[in-house]
Amino acid sequence: MIKFEELGELIKTRRSIRKFQEKPVPEDLLLKALELATWAPNGGNFQPWRFLIVTNKDLINQMADAVKAKTELIASWPEAAQFGEVVERWRKASDFFRGAPACIAVLMGRYSSIADQVLRARGENDPLAREIRSYRQLGNSSLQSVAAAITYLLLILHYFGLGAIWMAGPQQAKKEIEQLLCVTPEWDFVDLIPVGYTAETPKTPPRKAITEVVQFFRP
Numbered sequence: 001m002i003k004f005e006e007l008g009e010l011i012k013t014r015r016s017i018r019k020f021q022e023k024p025v026p027e028d029l030l031l032k033a034l035e036l037a038t039w040a041p042n043g044g045n046f047q048p049w050r051f052l053i054v055t056n057k058d059l060i061n062q063m064a065d066a067v068k069a070k071t072e073l074i075a076s077w078p079e080a081a082q083f084g085e086v087v088e089r090w091r092k093a094s095d096f097f098r099g100a101p102a103c104i105a106v107l108m109g110r111y112s113s114i115a116d117q118v119l120r121a122r123g124e125n126d127p128l129a130r131e132i133r134s135y136r137q138l139g140n141s142s143l144q145s146v147a148a149a150i151t152y153l154l155l156i157l158h159y160f161g162l163g164a165i166w167m168a169g170p171q172q173a174k175k176e177i178e179q180l181l182c183v184t185p186e187w188d189f190v191d192l193i194p195v196g197y198t199a200e201t202p203k204t205p206p207r208k209a210i211t212e213v214v215q216f217f218r219p
């Protein structure tokens with residue numbers, strides 16, 4: 001077992017990396033990291049994930065073009081104007097991942113627990129069943145499972161000396177990215193993880209005090 005201090009060091013020194021060296025990432029490191037990440041807890045052990053490793057520069061650029069096009073579209077809508085500088089920064093940055101030597105596209109499958117299946121069979125007519133279904137959709141078990149694997153993955157990549165970042169932003173070009181990567185309809189593209197050797201040392205974004213985010217209900 002590793003020491004608590006070592007675990008803390010690994011967790012606390014991981015940063016989201018947005019600038020990468022051109023140096024390629026060894027495939028075997030990516031595979032090793034992904035193999036370990038799939039030991040993450042997941043709903044029903046259904047393992048509702050697939051990982052598409054893209055090192056083809058043309059494909060990465062085409063994904064970045066698709067994300068950029070959607071950013072430009074959204075930023076051009078009159079409703080965007082009220083967000084001023086924030087929209088401008090996002091406009092400039094949303095496709096930074098074109099500089100990454102590797103991108104892992106994370107796909108989510110659709111896992112139905114027994115509760116989901118009963119609720120679906122009950123149909124739309126029972127308002128209570130509909131309400132319970134809405135709670136379960138909000139806390140989507142497959143998405144939580146995928147998030148657990150990505151959390152592990154980022155830590156393992158950091159352990160290997162690689163920089164990476166979790167990006168949900170590229171979902172705005174879901175359709176285009178799924179077409180580029182030949183994703184079949186039973187899968188949904190949910191996140192992109194650009195990976196590479198880091199070319200920056202970002203500041204550590206502070207965390208809220210533990211007292212602010214924890215509450216006890218004692219006996």
Ligand SMILES: Cc1cc2nc3c(=O)[nH]c(=O)nc-3n(C[C@H](O)[C@H](O)[C@H](O)COP(=O)(O)O)c2cc1C
Nearest residue numbers: 014015016017018165166167168169170202204205
């Ligand atoms: C679910 C999720 C989605 C994220 N999506 C993006 C994204 O689209 N673009 C981006 O630049 N960063 C994204 N991030 C990275 C966060 O901005 C980053 O984790 C946060 O600012 C804390 O910084 P740290 O990871 O260095 O501790 C995302 C992180 C998470 C967990």
